[in-house]
Amino acid sequence: MTEPTLNPESGFRRLKIDLAYDGTNFAGWAKQPDQRTVQEEIEDALSRLVRFPVATIVAGRTDAGVHATHQIIHADVPEEELDIGNFAYKLNRILEEDIAINSVIEAPANFHARFSALKRRYIYKIADGGRQISPLERFDIASWFRPLDIDLMNSACAQMLGNQDFAAFCKFREGSTTIRRLEVFQWRRNEDGILVAEVAADAFCYSMVRNLVGAAVCVGEGRFSQEWMINLLEEKVRVSNSYVFPAKGLTLTGVEYPDDELLLDRISMTLGRRDEEF
Amino acid sequence: MTEPTLNPESGFRRLKIDLAYDGTNFAGWAKQPDQRTVQEEIEDALSRLVRFPVATIVAGRTDAGVHATHQIIHADVPEEELDIGNFAYKLNRILEEDIAINSVIEAPANFHARFSALKRRYIYKIADGGRQISPLERFDIASWFRPLDIDLMNSACAQMLGNQDFAAFCKFREGSTTIRRLEVFQWRRNEDGILVAEVAADAFCYSMVRNLVGAAVCVGEGRFSQEWMINLLEEKVRVSNSYVFPAKGLTLTGVEYPDDELLLDRISMTLGRRDEEF
Numbered sequence: 001m002t003e004p005t006l007n008p009e010s011g012f013r014r015l016k017i018d019l020a021y022d023g024t025n026f027a028g029w030a031k032q033p034d035q036r037t038v039q040e041e042i043e044d045a046l047s048r049l050v051r052f053p054v055a056t057i058v059a060g061r062t063d064a065g066v067h068a069t070h071q072i073i074h075a076d077v078p079e080e081e082l083d084i085g086n087f088a089y090k091l092n093r094i095l096e097e098d099i100a101i102n103s104v105i106e107a108p109a110n111f112h113a114r115f116s117a118l119k120r121r122y123i124y125k126i127a128d129g130g131r132q133i134s135p136l137e138r139f140d141i142a143s144w145f146r147p148l149d150i151d152l153m154n155s156a157c158a159q160m161l162g163n164q165d166f167a168a169f170c171k172f173r174e175g176s177t178t179i180r181r182l183e184v185f186q187w188r189r190n191e192d193g194i195l196v197a198e199v200a201a202d203a204f205c206y207s208m209v210r211n212l213v214g215a216a217v218c219v220g221e222g223r224f225s226q227e228w229m230i231n232l233l234e235e236k237v238r239v240s241n242s243y244v245f246p247a248k249g250l251t252l253t254g255v256e257y258p259d260d261e262l263l264l265d266r267i268s269m270t271l272g273r274r275d276e277e278f
Numbered sequence: 279m280t281e282p283t284l285n286p287e288s289g290f291r292r293l294k295i296d297l298a299y300d301g302t303n304f305a306g307w308a309k310q311p312d313q314r315t316v317q318e319e320i321e322d323a324l325s326r327l328v329r330f331p332v333a334t335i336v337a338g339r340t341d342a343g344v345h346a347t348h349q350i351i352h353a354d355v356p357e358e359e360l361d362i363g364n365f366a367y368k369l370n371r372i373l374e375e376d377i378a379i380n381s382v383i384e385a386p387a388n389f390h391a392r393f394s395a396l397k398r399r400y401i402y403k404i405a406d407g408g409r410q411i412s413p414l415e416r417f418d419i420a421s422w423f424r425p426l427d428i429d430l431m432n433s434a435c436a437q438m439l440g441n442q443d444f445a446a447f448c449k450f451r452e453g454s455t456t457i458r459r460l461e462v463f464q465w466r467r468n469e470d471g472i473l474v475a476e477v478a479a480d481a482f483c484y485s486m487v488r489n490l491v492g493a494a495v496c497v498g499e500g501r502f503s504q505e506w507m508i509n510l511l512e513e514k515v516r517v518s519n520s521y522v523f524p525a526k527g528l529t530l531t532g533v534e535y536p537d538d539e540l541l542l543d544r545i546s547m548t549l550g551r552r553d554e555e556f
Contacts, residue, residue, distance in 0.1 A: 135300035
């Protein structure tokens with residue numbers, strides 16, 4: 001198996017692939033022994049298609065049960081593969097129904113799905129106040145029995161924005177920084193009355209969105225004040241695991257990259273921060 | 279098991295129940311031996327709740343794989359059951375995730391879920407032109423490889439409206455009329471580019487919507503002219519089974535009833551047309 005490098009090896013070309021999945025029946029993105037994972041199914045399909053063992057690099061390493069509408073990966077395939085225009089169609093014929101390839105294109109020079117990404121976007125959906133979830137929409141909505149005050153939540157969440165140390169909302173990992181730039185964290189109600197949070201950051205540490213959502217819900221149901229949430233952030237007190245919200249409500253909706261000529265700069269910047277996670 | 283009658287037996291009160299289901303893993307509404315059906319799961323849950331064997335009558339007897347967002351049923355339960363306000367919550371605790379009770383109320387006098395219904399509404403969703411379906415939405419969208427011309431479809435479908443004999447679009451059943459009043463049959467594209475048909479009639483015969491959709495698609499892809507579809511209707515030539523569209527794209531979205539004081543009149547009218555199906 002070729003391990004992807006910063007640029008493709010000689011004789012290979014790099015593909016940029018946009019894909020979606022229903023995370024319900026996956027043990028997350030990353031390959032694990034004896035588990036069904038998105039990475040393994042995609043790599044198997046790609047390898048079958050190009051008849052060569054293909055590895056992938058992912059922009060957002062989603063956890064078990066988390067969904068994606070526009071996940072981005074790259075994969076290096078032998079240069080003689082010229083039929084890229086049909087790759088999406090062919091991969092979708094191989095893959096099961098809970099993974100779908102949105103597009104496959106040749107990546108621009110210096111494109112790296114993980115290291116050249118500028119921003120990851122997620123949404124989180126909650127049916128609050130015991131609202132009944134429509135069975136056809138049950139896979140990507142979490143539920144909460146008490147009604148939530150969206151204004152209180154938005155007021156507290158706005159205080160989380162900016163370049164901050166999110167240690168209070170990240171699972172501790174030896175040698176990892178928990179500093180991130182949170183750019184968007186905003187709640188609205190959709191036409192069905194479901195609460196939807198839009199969340200965007202340069203990168204997220206492990207389970208950060210689900211920790212932030214759990215704390216915002218504590219504020220929204222009136223259990224704690226917004227000062228409590230602000231204090232957690234400032235004091236870097238790890239929020240109780242019992243507040244963490246389930247994976248099923250979380251969906252990766254997009255990854256942003258800089259213009260082609262800035263891809264290399266972005267890689268250098270990301271690698272400069274050694275302990276970057278994503 | 280009490281068989282529901284036009285009005286509840288003495289000592290019973292009638293419930294009107296609004297429910298939703300993801301039809302994917304059901305062999306349809308109607309009970310069948312050794313099959314998982316919505317009717318059996320609902321009746322089992324109701325019987326457990328009131329500790330009495332409960333039967334139900336349904337407004338729209340959906341086929342295997344067809345979904346519902348607002349199906350209507352009635353069920354007669356022993357009069358002493360006073361806690362109706364909590365029934366929806368309690369039933370949802372008993373039922374699996376692919377059925378959800380939207381509401382349970384005491385039915386008005388002369389309410390009959392099937393015979394007093396004025397109108398049934400369905401939608402049908404198609405991802406055309408080989409458009410990739412998002413995995414989270416794959417359960418209620420059918421797909422079609424060729425692009426469809428929505429204007430051609432709407433022009434042909436408008437010709438189907440009115441009080442007509444839909445023999446061309448109904449599976450033949452001995453002794454059944456195929457005359458229905460089709461009130462709405464209109465296509466639009468939603469924000470994701472998915473084609474959505476709204477279809478409403480006083481009642482539908484078996485697989486009528488899926489037959490009409492199949493014929494409309496033949497027109498929309500340019501295989502046949504709209505005159506072909508109009509001719510099928512007029513000549514009562516049964517449309518080829520090979521054009522029938524799959525159940526998965528079809529969802530019952532609502533049932534309409536007249537004002538309370540007209541419920542009895544409506545029952546009489548429906549029963550006057552002996553061979554009414556629904």
